[in-house]
Amino acid sequence: MSTAAYFIGLGAASAAALLGAVLPARRRLLAAAVLSAAACLAALVGAGDVLVSGHAFSVHTAQVLPLTGVDLSLDPLGALFVAATAVVGLAVSCYSVGYGVHATPSRIATATLPAFLATLLLVPAAASVATFMVAWELMALTSLLALLTDHRRRRETRDAAQWYAAMTHIGAAAILLGLVLLAAHAGGQSFAAIAAHRRQLSLPLTSVVFVLTLFGFASKAGAVPLHVWLPRAHPEAPSPVSALMSGAMVNLGVYGILRVGEDLLGGGEMWWWLVVAALGVVSAVFGALHAAASTDTKRLLAYSTVDNVGLVLIGVGAAGALAAGGQQALAGLVLLAALFHLVNHALFKGCLFLGAGALQHAAGTRDLDRLGGLARKMPATAIFFGAGALSISALPGLNGFASEWLLFEGLLQGFASRSAVTVAALLAGVATLAITGGLTATAFVKALGVGFLGQPRSEGAGAAREVGPSMLIGMGFLAGGCVVLGIVPGVVLPVIDRATTAGLVAGASRAIRPGLGLALASVHSEIDPGLLVGGLLVALVVAWGAVRLAPRSAELRSPRRAAAWGCGRDLQTARMEITATSFAEPLQRVFADVLRPDHDLEVTHTAESRYFPEAITFHQRVDDAVERVVYRPVMAAVAWWGHLARRVPNGSVHRYLAFGFATLVLVLVVLA
Amino acid sequence: MQLRHVDAGSCNGCEIEIAQAFAPVCDAGRFGARLVASPRHADGLLVTGVVTKNMAVPLQMTFEATPRPRVVVACGDCAVNGGLFAGAYGVAGSVHDVVPVDVEIPGCPPEPSEITEALRRLTGR
Amino acid sequence: MIGTLATLVATSPGLLARVGASALQVVAVCVGGPLLLGLMGKIRSRAEGRVGPPITQGLLDLRKLVRKEAIRAEHTSAVAALAPLVLVSSAALCAAITPLVTARPVIAGGADVFAVVYLLLMGSVALALGGLDAGTAFGGMGSSRAMTVGAISEPALLVAVLALAIQAHTSNLPGIVNASLSHPEWLASPQRLLALAALVVVVIAETGRIPVDNPSTHLELTMIHEAMILEYAGPDLALVTVGEAMRLGLLLGLVANLFFPWGIDASGGGLAMLVGLVALGAKTAAIAASVALVEVSTAKLRLFRVPELLAGGFVLAAVAVTTGLVAR
Numbered sequence A: 001m002s003t004a005a006y007f008i009g010l011g012a013a014s015a016a017a018l019l020g021a022v023l024p025a026r027r028r029l030l031a032a033a034v035l036s037a038a039a040c041l042a043a044l045v046g047a048g049d050v051l052v053s054g055h056a057f058s059v060h061t062a063q064v065l066p067l068t069g070v071d072l073s074l075d076p077l078g079a080l081f082v083a084a085t086a087v088v089g090l091a092v093s094c095y096s097v098g099y100g101v102h103a104t105p106s107r108i109a110t111a112t113l114p115a116f117l118a119t120l121l122l123v124p125a126a127a128s129v130a131t132f133m134v135a136w137e138l139m140a141l142t143s144l145l146a147l148l149t150d151h152r153r154r155r156e157t158r159d160a161a162q163w164y165a166a167m168t169h170i171g172a173a174a175i176l177l178g179l180v181l182l183a184a185h186a187g188g189q190s191f192a193a194i195a196a197h198r199r200q201l202s203l204p205l206t207s208v209v210f211v212l213t214l215f216g217f218a219s220k221a222g223a224v225p226l227h228v229w230l231p232r233a234h235p236e237a238p239s240p241v242s243a244l245m246s247g248a249m250v251n252l253g254v255y256g257i258l259r260v261g262e263d264l265l266g267g268g269e270m271w272w273w274l275v276v277a278a279l280g281v282v283s284a285v286f287g288a289l290h291a292a293a294s295t296d297t298k299r300l301l302a303y304s305t306v307d308n309v310g311l312v313l314i315g316v317g318a319a320g321a322l323a324a325g326g327q328q329a330l331a332g333l334v335l336l337a338a339l340f341h342l343v344n345h346a347l348f349k350g351c352l353f354l355g356a357g358a359l360q361h362a363a364g365t366r367d368l369d370r371l372g373g374l375a376r377k378m379p380a381t382a383i384f385f386g387a388g389a390l391s392i393s394a395l396p397g398l399n400g401f402a403s404e405w406l407l408f409e410g411l412l413q414g415f416a417s418r419s420a421v422t423v424a425a426l427l428a429g430v431a432t433l434a435i436t437g438g439l440t441a442t443a444f445v446k447a448l449g450v451g452f453l454g455q456p457r458s459e460g461a462g463a464a465r466e467v468g469p470s471m472l473i474g475m476g477f478l479a480g481g482c483v484v485l486g487i488v489p490g491v492v493l494p495v496i497d498r499a500t501t502a503g504l505v506a507g508a509s510r511a512i513r514p515g516l517g518l519a520l521a522s523v524h525s526e527i528d529p530g531l532l533v534g535g536l537l538v539a540l541v542v543a544w545g546a547v548r549l550a551p552r553s554a555e556l557r558s559p560r561r562a563a564a565w566g567c568g569r570d571l572q573t574a575r576m577e578i579t580a581t582s583f584a585e586p587l588q589r590v591f592a593d594v595l596r597p598d599h600d601l602e603v604t605h606t607a608e609s610r611y612f613p614e615a616i617t618f619h620q621r622v623d624d625a626v627e628r629v630v631y632r633p634v635m636a637a638v639a640w641w642g643h644l645a646r647r648v649p650n651g652s653v654h655r656y657l658a659f660g661f662a663t664l665v666l667v668l669v670v671l672a
Numbered sequence B: 001m002q003l004r005h006v007d008a009g010s011c012n013g014c015e016i017e018i019a020q021a022f023a024p025v026c027d028a029g030r031f032g033a034r035l036v037a038s039p040r041h042a043d044g045l046l047v048t049g050v051v052t053k054n055m056a057v058p059l060q061m062t063f064e065a066t067p068r069p070r071v072v073v074a075c076g077d078c079a080v081n082g083g084l085f086a087g088a089y090g091v092a093g094s095v096h097d098v099v100p101v102d103v104e105i106p107g108c109p110p111e112p113s114e115i116t117e118a119l120r121r122l123t124g125r
Numbered sequence C: 001m002i003g004t005l006a007t008l009v010a011t012s013p014g015l016l017a018r019v020g021a022s023a024l025q026v027v028a029v030c031v032g033g034p035l036l037l038g039l040m041g042k043i044r045s046r047a048e049g050r051v052g053p054p055i056t057q058g059l060l061d062l063r064k065l066v067r068k069e070a071i072r073a074e075h076t077s078a079v080a081a082l083a084p085l086v087l088v089s090s091a092a093l094c095a096a097i098t099p100l101v102t103a104r105p106v107i108a109g110g111a112d113v114f115a116v117v118y119l120l121l122m123g124s125v126a127l128a129l130g131g132l133d134a135g136t137a138f139g140g141m142g143s144s145r146a147m148t149v150g151a152i153s154e155p156a157l158l159v160a161v162l163a164l165a166i167q168a169h170t171s172n173l174p175g176i177v178n179a180s181l182s183h184p185e186w187l188a189s190p191q192r193l194l195a196l197a198a199l200v201v202v203v204i205a206e207t208g209r210i211p212v213d214n215p216s217t218h219l220e221l222t223m224i225h226e227a228m229i230l231e232y233a234g235p236d237l238a239l240v241t242v243g244e245a246m247r248l249g250l251l252l253g254l255v256a257n258l259f260f261p262w263g264i265d266a267s268g269g270g271l272a273m274l275v276g277l278v279a280l281g282a283k284t285a286a287i288a289a290s291v292a293l294v295e296v297s298t299a300k301l302r303l304f305r306v307p308e309l310l311a312g313g314f315v316l317a318a319v320a321v322t323t324g325l326v327a328r
């Protein structure tokens, strides 16, 4: 059944792409959306079946790709990623109907979204090097096209697409190199053959393969310092695309690391995984800091993706290191936590990106400085965005808390490990978890509080109205998922646990106790979010009742509405409100060494006296320090080299002939 | 009894005496009186000085911002009846011309002990 | 949740006793928090040569506040009304699950370090969102500052307690307290002392005391915490005040029981709980008194010096963890 369902899903997504490209403007949007929602449902059924039963399926056809054929196989690890993609995809498909209503997107734009979705569903099922690389490149291509949707209107989109194309292709080249190297030495290009021959591979070779593929996959996952495309591409892409990119595509980077490192190479050396964990630590802290400093909604969300991918990589790295150190059960627990967080991240980040899209749709801007007051105008969007924001801040009762607790517990148990390096890595991981917790909460209080509360700070925000039902259903579906997984996390853990059994890691089935809450079997550590939520509600009702029932004269019963207390000023305008920039300012000052904000203060004085300023302008921007320090010099060097090279071809035929002759002589000399 | 202090146009003489009322000798604090930062937190206003034209609206707003039940204490001759500045240029009136006054503390300036005495009457201790 | 409740009822005959014990803890914190604040105020006044308000003044003020009128700024959303309730209920839940009077697990499946830290964060987030809701300049400023301080102090809190968790091999708070009861020699271990120092810094920051914040300032520009709550009146203000006092009581109680667990009810029984209650009161009062004495003799730090203090706290906590790991 799983095979059929999965392929129906792939087929429906492709059909959606096709219909999106050929149908007339009025029909294509709805047709593509319905078909891709059906595709997601089917894929979810297929993947769910694999996850629940634990039985993988595999298919080989020689017809589709010449020479190599296509190998597809869905094991529980891949199925988890397919399922996560399908859930986000379902919400996105629904949402895209309302998102495209006002300005019907072009044929290509309508077609690329389902096509992108199809490739996302395809990659985790690829079971040979050739199939994998084809699927991976298709994903890169369709996502690039989807990102370029708005390129006619915005210059920044083209810029972002260039960054994305460059990063993703450097990464793909590294992956290709690594996998080809692997296939050449393992005597076959199907993943099964490689896994069967891994014992015959030399350590230097596997290490080179791992590092090459890690580079490629980390650039897709958005790990620092390979994250630079993320904060550019996510804001510029249409929101359904950003939701898919952040909720599904970056996951596949993690998938690749797990597939190659744990499954194909069988776990390998401890240092591999320590490198992964180190990438995670750097990404998490860097991402969280930038998210706290960002004032553009989607840029904030993009950096927060870097942060969360970092947390997942910490878990993946710690699991690998523990497994390499022989602690299988513990490794399984940590990996389970990491994958659970990944699933949760797909839910809340998908929800948040869709919410950000709704904001942009309604208020015409993503700039938090110019939003405000939207909670009263768009209450449903505010609730869904709020659910996402509070989940990502790991507040108890929501899913971010559940997975961060599990990760925390897993890392904590790992401290019993004998290896000092592992312990140091775990310590760094726990400290990172703690630091990013506070920073993330700050970032999302800013997004929620400055964006939705207070007074509108622009005409667009003042005129905003609630978005349509299809967009709300899309957001609400993911927000509901956040709440459900937050209250009864225990129900999905056994399913996710199937996926952790890939490769060396033994799975956590014995490390957790079954139940609705979270409980570790070996030690006395458990938490039942449902009970916490229940307690919270009881306390809330008691407190509310105590206040309501207090003896009070009848005229004072209900709260009075009065003008906000502005210290007696009779003029209170929205311009006096705090903006996102000023909200982030204290934190930015504290972490100025990492964020390196650029300030620009210009004071012009009146002609009569230098004591009286005429105008003061202040500019501030927080650029990505990694981009400035690492990428700009490289790009400058390449540009310089290009300039130099331009002098060589000056158009003279004689010169070209001379070049040809010189080359010929050189070749002959070398060969002789 | 929490009070929000409003300087509606005083010469600052009354402020000095109020500060003294809360200093060690009189220590109005021990009877449960306290000056707070926001009228929302207050049970009343402690108004000093004659109400100038510029301060009439803010005084009115501060009164509105105070949750009921609320009291208004006019501290000093200026606040009670205009005192030295009655009828002067830029003066809107005394406190009771703008908001209803419940307690008056006469004197120019009133002694710290008199202020404490008035506050004690309010806190009931 | 219902299933868990059912199993709880089925497996533990003492469920009522447990619920009773947690209710006792909540009430103790609810009443004790304002009393501790009153005590700190009293000590402060005495040190300044004044008599000061009675220790019960906080409770009296609460009684008065709930009877007053609530005022909500126009244009506020439901957040302004919910924030005080969430603050109080998160603090109450913390009080219910933390080992304060009794070290027996009050709610199985909740008494975790991580849960307590994130429940506290929940209160902070609610308050910060409440501060932003009215759209006033100072409310937003206070939220921004409070979140900045919290962003550094919450990690320090988590890592400081982690040092104890590693020593006790569990992140379960009653587990840590029971382990330290049976290993009195731990109490003088270097990692404990370092963690204690870190926790003190955190508690001062979280409860907004000098030198981090000045609770009695009237100048809006210098406010951190007070600026967020300028807008609350009457019952809302009562909730916020009691919530804040509960957080103070809770944190002091946590510090007291993690580092000086003696007297806490470890066995069960009415008398033991009474002893636990008295011990909790005495220990927290002692810590509160010393915090107040430090407060009188220190000046408030400049706002941008505060993160340095807190970062120092975080480093202390991290060193505590490392020491603990090296000492194994």
Ligand code: SF4
Residues within 6 Å of the ligand: B009, B010, B011, B012, B013, B014, B048, B049, B050, B075, B076, B077, B078, B079, B083, B084, B107, B108, B109, B110
């Ligand atoms: S009453 Fe006297 S001291 Fe007080 S404000 Fe008026 S003039 Fe100044």
